[in-house]
Every structure is written in C-alpha cells, then in structure tokens.
Amino acid sequence: MIARAKKYIDAIISFRKPDGWICPCKDEERKTYDTWAVQLISKTLTVYYECSKDKQIPDVIYRVLKNYYEMLKVGEITLFDWGKARWFECFIAINFTYNRCGEEWLKDLAKILKEQGLNYNESVSLWERPLNRWRFDTHIVNMGMMLKSEAVSYGILNEEYTDNAEKLHEILKNYNGTPVGLFTGDECLSGLSSIQGTELCAVAEQMYSYEILYACTGDKKWAERLEMLAFNTLPATISDDMWTHQYDQMSNQVACVKFPGKSLFRTNGSEAHLFGLESNFGCCTANFNQAWPKFALSAFMHSDDTVINAVPVPSELKADGKYIKLETNYPFENSFKYTVETEKAFTFKIRIPSFAENLTVNGKAANAEELSFEIAAGEKLETQIR
Ligand SMILES: [Zn+2]
Structure with missing residues (x-):
C-alpha cells in the first residue's frame, strides 16, 4: 500500500510551484481557488509520512504550509467554502511540523485558520430540525470532521480544552441521532426518522475524529463511539471486497431499490442508497478506503x-x-x-x-x-x- 501511495504522492509533489504552492490551478487563479486542497494534502502527506517515513515529506509539508501562511497573512488568499468549513484539517500537518521545528509562524497560521474558519458553535440552532436544503454548516461530512476541531487546535493555540465536542455531539445526537451512533444526513442533517440516510464519507470522517479525540484526550467515550461505528455502520455499507458501497445508508432500510417517484431523502436523489462502484457521487469512492487503515493504525x-x-x-x-x-x-x-x-x-x-x-x-x-x-x-x- 505504501508503494502504491508513493506513485501518486510523487506525482502530486512534482507539480508544486517553486514557492511551495501545491494546488492544481493556474497562478492567476490562486485567489479564487478553494484552498481546502492544501489542508487535505498536507494532512494526507503527514499520515503517509507516519506510515512510510519517506524522507522528502517533512520538507514538502513545511514548504506547503509556509507558502499557505505567507499568502493568508497578507490577504492574497482567504478561506471560503470547503476551506472555511474544514480549516481544522490542516492542524494534523501544523501540529506535526510544529513538533519537529517549533517555529512561531505555525502558531500564527493556526490562528489565522481558526479566525477565518467556520465556528460550528454558532450553527447549532440550525441542527434542531431538518432544513431540507444544502449548507456547509449542516453538511453531514463536515459534522463528522468538525468534532475533532478543538482536540487538534487547542494545544498550538494555547487554549484551554473544554470538551466542546461533547456539547456538539449531544445536540447532533438528540436531533439527528441513530441507534448505531451515526447522525442522519443524506447530504445535510436530516432529523430523527430512521428512513433518512447517512453519507458514507461521514462514517469515515466521524471515525477519524473519534480516533483523534481519544488520542488527544484519553477519554474512553470516544474510543467506545469509534467501536460502535467501526463494527456497525462501516461494514453495513460496503461489500467484503470493497468493490461496491452505498452513498447513503439507512438504519431502517428494507429494500435496496430506487424510490418510486420523489426521493425520500431531503438533500439527495432517489438512487443515493443503491450499491455501486461510484454510487451517487464520487467522494465516498475516494474517501471510504481510509476508514479501515486509519482504524488499524489506531489499534x-x-x-x-x-x-x-x-x-x-x-x-x-x-x-x-x-x-x-x-x-x-x-x-x-x-x-x-x-x-x-x-x-x-x-x-x-x-x-x-x-x-x-x-x-x-x-x-x-x-x-x-x-x-x-x-x-x-x-x-x-x-x-x-x-
Ligand atoms: Zn461522500
């Protein structure tokens, strides 16, 4: 798996610009490019390095983050859309790099990202009933991801840890919870009905958040919630050989057929719960493969x-x-x-x-x-x- 990953990692880093910019866009398009890509690739490179110890990687991450910091600092780029909603993903790489070099600008970068990023505490009133429309701050994958935001950021930001994730988890569970520990969100939060679905990406990301939360806090409730998802919701929605999966799984699904007429889902079409190689939308095909390996890494x-x-x-x-x-x-x-x-x-x-x-x-x-x-x-x- 490391050898296979290296082929793609080497290709990605070979396209870097001399100043460290790593996103696949033209120089004149940087301002309008959603730098979510920087956050994700720096995280990916960190996890890849932890598994492979590929010597070139720490320097690549350092340069990518330094370029990101320099452009954010002077306002050449700002966070919007996915980058704004997933700012904390970058902290996996920021913490890794800070632990290696201890340079102060990394704390500044952390501060800028948090300031420009979404504060999910301000969105909780939206989680109490399904809105039937697409939003970043009710998007189910963002819900799974953001649970780890305080755990990954409080240290480098020199803040006190408040277990904010528990407060957010409680609200999500009360208004969108399922018996298997998932929150409904066939794309965005969908309420308490057991016929509402949950996107597979959210399973993979919620598991990763719980792994990080347990690693950072040692609070065993997060490891127990991780087990609940890993032994129930993940195997329920992919085949043994991983060649087919559902985009949306439902707690109370009696048949795997296209809905006749209007979709029962609030923000997805009538085929989102069918199995396929790339069912509904390609994100889950690309994303769900990380769930078992990261779970194994957390043993x-x-x-x-x-x-x-x-x-x-x-x-x-x-x-x-x-x-x-x-x-x-x-x-x-x-x-x-x-x-x-x-x-x-x-x-x-x-x-x-x-x-x-x-x-x-x-x-x-x-x-x-x-x-x-x-x-x-x-x-x-x-x-x-x-
Ligand atoms: Zn997905």
Whole structure:
C-alpha cells in the first residue's frame, strides 16, 4: 500500500510551484481557488509520512504550509467554502511540523485558520430540525470532521480544552441521532426518522475524529463511539471486497431499490442508497478506503514510554524494539490474548470499555478502568483477558 501511495504522492509533489504552492490551478487563479486542497494534502502527506517515513515529506509539508501562511497573512488568499468549513484539517500537518521545528509562524497560521474558519458553535440552532436544503454548516461530512476541531487546535493555540465536542455531539445526537451512533444526513442533517440516510464519507470522517479525540484526550467515550461505528455502520455499507458501497445508508432500510417517484431523502436523489462502484457521487469512492487503515493504525497508541491498546482488534505491533500481538474474535467474542515482548522496559496499558462486566485477567476477577503492566527489558508477557 505504501508503494502504491508513493506513485501518486510523487506525482502530486512534482507539480508544486517553486514557492511551495501545491494546488492544481493556474497562478492567476490562486485567489479564487478553494484552498481546502492544501489542508487535505498536507494532512494526507503527514499520515503517509507516519506510515512510510519517506524522507522528502517533512520538507514538502513545511514548504506547503509556509507558502499557505505567507499568502493568508497578507490577504492574497482567504478561506471560503470547503476551506472555511474544514480549516481544522490542516492542524494534523501544523501540529506535526510544529513538533519537529517549533517555529512561531505555525502558531500564527493556526490562528489565522481558526479566525477565518467556520465556528460550528454558532450553527447549532440550525441542527434542531431538518432544513431540507444544502449548507456547509449542516453538511453531514463536515459534522463528522468538525468534532475533532478543538482536540487538534487547542494545544498550538494555547487554549484551554473544554470538551466542546461533547456539547456538539449531544445536540447532533438528540436531533439527528441513530441507534448505531451515526447522525442522519443524506447530504445535510436530516432529523430523527430512521428512513433518512447517512453519507458514507461521514462514517469515515466521524471515525477519524473519534480516533483523534481519544488520542488527544484519553477519554474512553470516544474510543467506545469509534467501536460502535467501526463494527456497525462501516461494514453495513460496503461489500467484503470493497468493490461496491452505498452513498447513503439507512438504519431502517428494507429494500435496496430506487424510490418510486420523489426521493425520500431531503438533500439527495432517489438512487443515493443503491450499491455501486461510484454510487451517487464520487467522494465516498475516494474517501471510504481510509476508514479501515486509519482504524488499524489506531489499534495501538503511545505516549512517551507507554503503549496503550486503544481498540481491541486482531493486531500486531512491531515498533521501537517492542512486539505486541493481540489475538481475539472481538466483537463476536469477549476473549483477548496478549503476547508482549520487548528489548527495553515500557508500560503497557489496555483500555477497558465502560460496558465491560465480570472482567478477568488470567482467570482472576479484576475491577479496573484500565489495565496496566510494567514490562521489563527482555521479559515476555502472556495474558488472557475476558
Ligand atoms: Zn461522500
């Protein structure tokens, strides 16, 4: 997958302009170009680097962001449309670059993006009933994405973390929630009826937001919500081989046929829930493929010399002299076998979900929010958890 990605990454970065501009438009069109593309490609390059360690990438990201900053700072470009609605996506790359170089202009860039970007707190009254029209601030994919905005931005902006995502999540859930943890939005927020659909891109983006929220806060409710989506809504809407998917899924879908007459969806046509390679609109075909790999990348997370198993899926971690293997059929069974070997001492933690009952570790009853093991260098740990 890394080799395949490299082909496209190399092509994209080969078209950069000498000043760092990376968007596919003519120089004279920069002012009217929606720089959403900068935010997404810098994020993509960051995730690609974390997987590939391709040496050219950090410098490319640095130059792309620096050019973005210089043009925004003097008003040569401004945020509008998608770039305004998704300003926080750029913070994946800003945080990555700031952690490497610590240069102050990155904080300024962060500030400009937040100032020019949409403040979703000002739109919440629009979420209480379906509007039956298309808007950026009720768009379902934006809803999934924006939940992580405070988590990715508060650090570099030197702000206090307020768990704003919980407040926004609560309003979305109350007025547009479904039993599987999605919000309805066959394109924009659609209310509480179970025949309303949800666009697949929103599943992929909401999962990513929950991964980031858990990584940034350690608050386990986000990991539990991530599991809910990953084990219900994602597999429900794509085939096993991933060659066909639905644009819109519905909680209460009894047939997969074109609606006779007028579409039941509020902001989509009468075929938006049919399966196909590129059904309804191409965005989901391009976007849904990231959901499983990013979920797999989130199975283990680390902080200093602590490694935590955040999501209990069958997985292996080989990193920094550590080897961890998790054998499980979860969520179909509640049994977990961990094998851990290490060349240097570290703390290994396992997130225990709040809904777990009768927890046992190697057959002995345990009562814990989180399991923690101190593993010495050269030690091998085998543990069975139910
Ligand atoms: Zn889509």
